[in-house]
Amino acid sequence: MSDIHALSGAYAVDALDDIERARFERHLAECATCRGEVDSLRDAAGLLAETTAITPSPGLRDRVLADIAHVRPLPPVVGREEPRRRRRVVALLTAVAAVIVIGVGGVVWQQGRDERSPDQFSQIAAADDAQSFTVPVGDGGSATVVVSQHENKAYIETKGMPAAPSGHQYVLWLQHDDVMVPAGVMPAGADNKVLLSGDAASANGAGVTVETAGEEPTKPSDDVVALFSFDT
Amino acid sequence: MDPIRPAADGAPFSEGASAAPDLAELLKASGRGDRAAFARLYDATASRVVGLAVRVVRDPAQAEEVAQEAFLEIWRTSGRFDPAKGSPLGWLLTIVHRKAVDRVRSAEASTRRDTTYHSQNQPVDHDSTAEAAQASLEARRVRQALSGLTPVQREALELAYFGGYTHTEVATMLELPVGTAKTRIRDGLIRLRDTMGVGA
Numbered sequence: 001m002s003d004i005h006a007l008s009g010a011y012a013v014d015a016l017d018d019i020e021r022a023r024f025e026r027h028l029a030e031c032a033t034c035r036g037e038v039d040s041l042r043d044a045a046g047l048l049a050e051t052t053a054i055t056p057s058p059g060l061r062d063r064v065l066a067d068i069a070h071v072r073p074l075p076p077v078v079g080r081e082e083p084r085r086r087r088r089v090v091a092l093l094t095a096v097a098a099v100i101v102i103g104v105g106g107v108v109w110q111q112g113r114d115e116r117s118p119d120q121f122s123q124i125a126a127a128d129d130a131q132s133f134t135v136p137v138g139d140g141g142s143a144t145v146v147v148s149q150h151e152n153k154a155y156i157e158t159k160g161m162p163a164a165p166s167g168h169q170y171v172l173w174l175q176h177d178d179v180m181v182p183a184g185v186m187p188a189g190a191d192n193k194v195l196l197s198g199d200a201a202s203a204n205g206a207g208v209t210v211e212t213a214g215e216e217p218t219k220p221s222d223d224v225v226a227l228f229s230f231d232t
Numbered sequence: 233m234d235p236i237r238p239a240a241d242g243a244p245f246s247e248g249a250s251a252a253p254d255l256a257e258l259l260k261a262s263g264r265g266d267r268a269a270f271a272r273l274y275d276a277t278a279s280r281v282v283g284l285a286v287r288v289v290r291d292p293a294q295a296e297e298v299a300q301e302a303f304l305e306i307w308r309t310s311g312r313f314d315p316a317k318g319s320p321l322g323w324l325l326t327i328v329h330r331k332a333v334d335r336v337r338s339a340e341a342s343t344r345r346d347t348t349y350h351s352q353n354q355p356v357d358h359d360s361t362a363e364a365a366q367a368s369l370e371a372r373r374v375r376q377a378l379s380g381l382t383p384v385q386r387e388a389l390e391l392a393y394f395g396g397y398t399h400t401e402v403a404t405m406l407e408l409p410v411g412t413a414k415t416r417i418r419d420g421l422i423r424l425r426d427t428m429g430v431g432a
Contacts, residue, residue, distance in 0.1 A: 006411070009418025010399040014333045015392035017400070040431025041421040043322035045329070047428055048393050050371040051378075052283040060296055061278065064303040065271055071304060073263050076311045134400045134410065142401070160340065 008034050012041035019125040019146065019157075026126060121155050121193055124148045133228040137208075138162035141190065145206045145228045154200035156208070157193045158186070169213045173220055174198045175205035180220045205229045252276070255320035256313070263311025270307055277321065281328050288332035288396050298335050302328040318431060333396040377427040385420030388413050 007024050010016050016024060028034055124130060127148035134144040141160030148154070156172060164170050170186035174196055183196035186208065196206060210223040253276050261269035281302060285295040306324050313323050378386055384406075391402045392413075403413035425431050 006414055006418060007399075009421045010392065010414040012421060013389070013393045013417060014330050015397065015399045015402065015414070015417060017398050020398075039318045040425055041418070042326050043318045043431035044421045044425035044428065045393055046319070046322035046325040047370075047374045047377075047424060047430065048389075049280045049284040049287075049325050049328075050368060050374045052287040052394075053279040053368060053371065054283040054286060056278045056282040056299070057296065060282065060300060061271075061274060063300055064274055065267065067300065067304045068267060068270055068307040071308055073265055073311050074308050076263065132400070132410070134404065136404060142404070144400070 005031070005034055005037075008037045009041055012038050013045050017144075017157075019122055020132075022122045023126040023130075120153070120195065121146075121157075124151050124153045124155055127151045131230065133230070135226045135228065137226055143208060143226045145196075147200050147203070147206070147230055149201040152199065152201040154183075154196045154203070154206060155193060156186070156196060156206070159191055161186075161190050161192070163188065163190070164210055164213075167213050168210050170208050170225065171211040171217060171220070172196050173207040173209065174200060174203040175207060176203055180207060182216065182218065204231055255324075256315050259306075259310045259313045259320050259324075262307060263313070270310070273306075274303065277324060280321070280325065284325060284328055285332045287394050288329065289335050294335060294339075295332070298332050299328065302331045305331070322431070329393070336396045374424075374428065377424050380427055381420045381423050385416045385423065388416035389420040389424075392417050 004024060004027050007016060007020065011021065011024050011028075028038065125132070125146050125148075127150050129150045130146055130148045132144055132146045134142050137143045137158065138161060141158065141162065143159075143161060144157045146155055146157070154174070161170075169188075172183040172186060172194070173180040174183045175181075176199070181198055181203075183198045183206070184194060186192060186194060206228045207220065207224060208226040209220040210225060211217050211221055253272055255273060255276060258269045258273040258276070262273060278299075282296065282299045285298040285302070286292055289295040289298055302324075305327055309327075313320060317323075381389070388399075388402050388406065391397050391405060392399060395402075397405065399414040399417055400410055402408075402417070403410045406413065408416075
């Protein structure tokens with residue numbers, strides 16, 4: 001994960017999750033090489049749409065033209081800001097035009113975009129030594145642990161995680177050599193993002209197990225849902 | 233034929249290579265509130281915008297919603313297009329793609345993708361169209377350039393771009409180490425870019 005430049009292609013085709021994207025956009029603001037590369041790779045990606053062109057339904061044109069009759073185009077970005085800040089605005093513009101639209105107008109698109117500002121999760125993910133490990137869970141779901149020794153923190157993000165069996169809960173663990181130390185309880189829900197409590201810097205792994213609801217086990221059960229090894 | 237006259241209802245690629253309207257000019261005019269210019273922009277790009285949305289979102293009705301939202305956003309932000317940073321078409325397709333990917337990912341937060349059966353069995357309510365894309369000279373050039381990618385590069389790139397999967401998901405699907413998919417995506421795009429001579 002250390003070579004952040006290598007994410008330019010994935011960024012250009014929107015193949016980063018929210019955390020990686022936030023992290024890469026911070027990097028973009030600082031890295032002219034990556035900005036140039038992203039611009040050119042986006043143009044290349046757009047070419048793929050040549051191969052999927054279809055005839056739109058006739059009604060769409062009328063709906064689009066009716067839409068725009070009620071909306072004023074945003075003013076251009078005018079440059080009074082100091083250069084670096086402005087570059088950042090421009091660099092982000094194509095990527096997150098939608099976000100800018102929300103900032104100014106707030107009408108078009110507003111679902112699930114509340115994690116833009118740096119929070120403790122993106123802080124971990126943005127650390128220079130951040131490592132990310134993903135394993136599949138359940139039927140098509142995934143669990144990702146992101147750990148930074150430097151920040152001494154780790155968090156887990158689940159997507160499409162099946163519910164724990166009735167009367168049970170998921171418990172999180174950090175592994176220190178052969179010892180599993182409890183690191184918290186996963187809240188209910190398929191999509192979660194929670195910090196692992198404990199000493200992440202010295203951990204060499206993490207895990208998720210199924211435990212009896214309401215209990216605070218000191219040793220994990222054998223019902224292991226996910227295991228992450230931090231050794232790379 | 234006047235190159236900037238609106239195409240007959242949505243006919244794809246009526247803009248020939250030589251007669252293509254200047255999309256950058258149309259965007260600039262749109263940014264000043266010129267709705268006629270935006271209508272011409274729509275005519276010149278709708279087949280690709282909707283085609284991309286359908287490919288990613290799959291469900292035709294949802295894809296049209298995505299395309300409609302994307303066009304509205306293109307209109308709103310048209311004055312901010314910066315030709316120094318890429319082609320107008322690349323810029324607007326970036327907006328479309330991001331919206332399409334957001335749509336499939338947010339739909340999946342509750343239910344995993346189940347639209348394959350649905351979309352395969354749902355009649356596409358406009359004349360289909362693979363032919364339209366086939367017929368395009370540019371599409372043929374792109375296909376040819378794509379065939380210059382290694383199969384593994386093309387596979388990773390298509391899963392990411394058309395499938396809307398993250399590089400981590402692509403790596404898992406292809407049983408690759410995590411760092412590998414992002415490299416293949418990038419390498420594939422670079423080769424496509426250099427073969428097609430875009431984004432100089």
